[in-house]
Amino acid sequence: MKKLHIQEKKDNLSGLDRVTIEHKLADSETFCDKCGNALIIIGKKSKEILKCKPAELYIEEHISYTYACKNCEADAYKANIISAKMPNNFLYKSMTSNELLSHVVSMKYQYSMPLY
Template sequence: MDFIGTTSKEILKYIPAKLYVEEHINYSYACKSCQPEEEKTNIITSKAPNTLLSKSMASNEILSHVISLKYLYALPLYRQENYFKMLGLSLSRQTLSNWIVRAANEFELVYKIMKKELLKRNYIQADETTLKVLEKNGDESRTKHYMWLYKSGTNINPIILYEYQRTRSGTNPKNFLEKFSGYLQTDGYAGYNRVKNVKQLYCLAHIL
């Protein structure tokens, strides 16, 4: 037989995720013949790589994965608990929740910087929606809670911020947009009328 050519076929493959432990060993050195300076030690210790959550086993990679699963892919923590168990790791939803809360605290400065930049824009879109909230005893709250959304009105360097509030009171957008002056586009909810120094715009989907 004589070779006359080839054909090809592409097959999509999948490599399952895996977890592993990365151990960091810190070495300490001391100069036994040196006299320590006043209020100083002559011991030098190497430093481990910095992570967002200090004194935690959570690496930056797994932390970003947990946050992405919850907020980008809407995977609740109790399902993530089962997901990690399938990968061979026992992680309680309480631990996962603590990671997210601590991460939120670490990112608070970033949030404030983004808000400061948002309020400099001349066009902001805002909306609010109900949110299911669990009480401390684990029961679902009987009262409505709200997540407020504030977004820059253009797609150039967009800024999108969320703010949780227990009520739908107009004082919430009033306080959040206190230093904003420009165009505010909403669905026409009367609560936004409490925002000062803005020109109200309404969404066409709610007008027509």
């Protein structure tokens, strides 16, 4: 039996402007709750959101940093790992911003615009 290969659609968004927004913990939150030592950054997550201004599209890249306490890291059961919060979207794991989604829906249903 022959396998069917489905390719993901990859849009070319490289020509769009980018705005980077970093989400870090406040200075008062960068200390371990358990031992009081300073937390260090151990990683980061990136999320790209396609944003829309009237007649302009751009990508807003949100970077969330993850922190850990080196002092508590020695004991695996007491490891203290904290991540900065990222903004939520209406559609989970979608690249579209809430503003862009509402714009598309209003153009579709209020002005009868096609979706292509």
